[in-house]
Amino acid sequence: MTTTAPALDLTADPVALAAALVDVPSVSGDEGVLADAIEHALRTQAPHLEVVRSGAAVLARTNLGRARRVLLAGHIDTVPIADNVPSHRDGDLLYGCGTSDMKAGDAVIAHLAVTLTEPVHDLTVVFYDCEEIEATRNGLGRIERELPDWLRADLAILGEPTDGMVEAGCQGTLRAEVRTIGRRAHSARSWLGDNAIHRAGEVLARLAAYSPRRVDIDGCEYREGLQAVKVTGGVAGNVVPDEAVVTVNFRYAPDRSADTAVAHVREVLDGFDVTVTDLSPGALPGLAAPAAQEFLAATGATPRAKYGWTDVSRFAALGIPAINYGPGDPNLAHTREEHVDVTRITDATEILRRFLTD
Incomplete structure (x- = not known):
């Protein structure tokens, strides 16, 4: 297991990047090493991005003057490790703590942030801490208090595990x-x-x-x-x-x-x-928003309700339409046998790339 910040190649295949993220332990409250690695990679590999640090959270954005801004967010913490780090591969399945919830989603977001230098929408990415524990420590709350401008967007997409489906709002x-x-x-x-x-x-x-x-x-x-x-x-x-x-x-x-x-x-x-x-509080679907309609068209998916509470509620409270979309399977989150189908990572990357470039 990695104990010092590794060199991450965010331009690499998102599947390999997901494995690299899993191999850096980041149990809630101990995300610093992973945050350091992500911050260093963004600053050195993405000169087109403005990058800031907030505690153990890392934020980056384009400033291209586009008509709309899309925010991609993912938490980088995991539940306690259950003898499932480092990661390992078995065919199309990548095993390890956080593979589903939600380092596969983080890999997709990080890869797109670095490789999309001219998106059709301005892009903000947020990698935040302490999602898996009490809400008072959630990094998004700190960011909202200290860097509110960084959360402004026309659509927020959280990379929570949805098995490649679009899950709107939340209970x-x-x-x-x-x-x-x-x-x-x-x-x-x-x-x-x-x-x-x-x-x-x-x-x-x-x-x-x-x-x-x-x-x-x-x-x-x-x-x-x-x-x-x-x-x-x-x-x-x-x-x-x-x-x-x-x-x-x-x-x-x-x-x-x-x-x-x-x-x-x-x-x-x-x-x-x-x-x-x-x-x-819950979050309304917000599917009538123009940016949400564009995303649904890019996915070709029929949205379904999100059962459970996620941080889309925080964005909804700010008046920002927000949806859940990620490659992980929510039924595998927090399990000892947690894994992700790597084809879901590839598919999610291409769908989001199409949405952000067409």
Whole structure:
């Protein structure tokens, strides 16, 4: 494994570049070596780009005066390594931590940034840190605060793994704790107590009976879900518990605001103590934007809804249409056997090249 910044050839075949990126460990919070390598490569191999550094993030852009600007973004951090670095190849499959999520996408973005010297749209590329951990440390948030001008664009494309499909917008997510209170007593004299875990049964019954919405937005169907994801309670094997907590997760369509999502969960669980512990808004597809229409035409793909939350939400909050498009398979992200089909890397490179040059 590489511990010092390697020399990266961003003009090389993106498949080879993806392997080189994987071979530089960059677990969240420890992306510095990889950021150094990317920064050095951009500064030495792409004189047509303006390059800046922000923490462990690297940004570059053209300034050609084009009518529109397209932003390509990819996070360079990974989840903890699971004995899957360095990378290895088996036929068309490239294995290694981050191959799918999302160093294959990073390779595509870096290669295009260096090799496209006269794109039809001005181009910004953003390689950022700490996406895989708590949102407060996400590098895009720091960039938004410190370098807001660098995030302005007519379309943002995140190289998140979509298996070569176009996934529009994203769901919002809400987590909350639903607390029930009872009265503690010795279980041998249970009539003297009030079992808080039993009281939580009503919470679970409402969740089991819940009918989630399906919402069509710009031709993409978003499916909502309200689920219990954790139940805690109990004091000891001979005590009637006086408190129980059901943790719920609401994945909601992007036509709901964060506030209306909170109101909906409180309505469903009316009468119970609901404390919201995590809340992130979704992102509308934004497919009507001219630059988004051009990209869809270049891919020839039928867009689908993004299930899950991604950083497209940050761009949507800035009023920038944003979509997810990357060569990795999301079902393989974070797994020990994580890999990417290298033909997806080649295809994504050519599709984005066509969009940015035709």
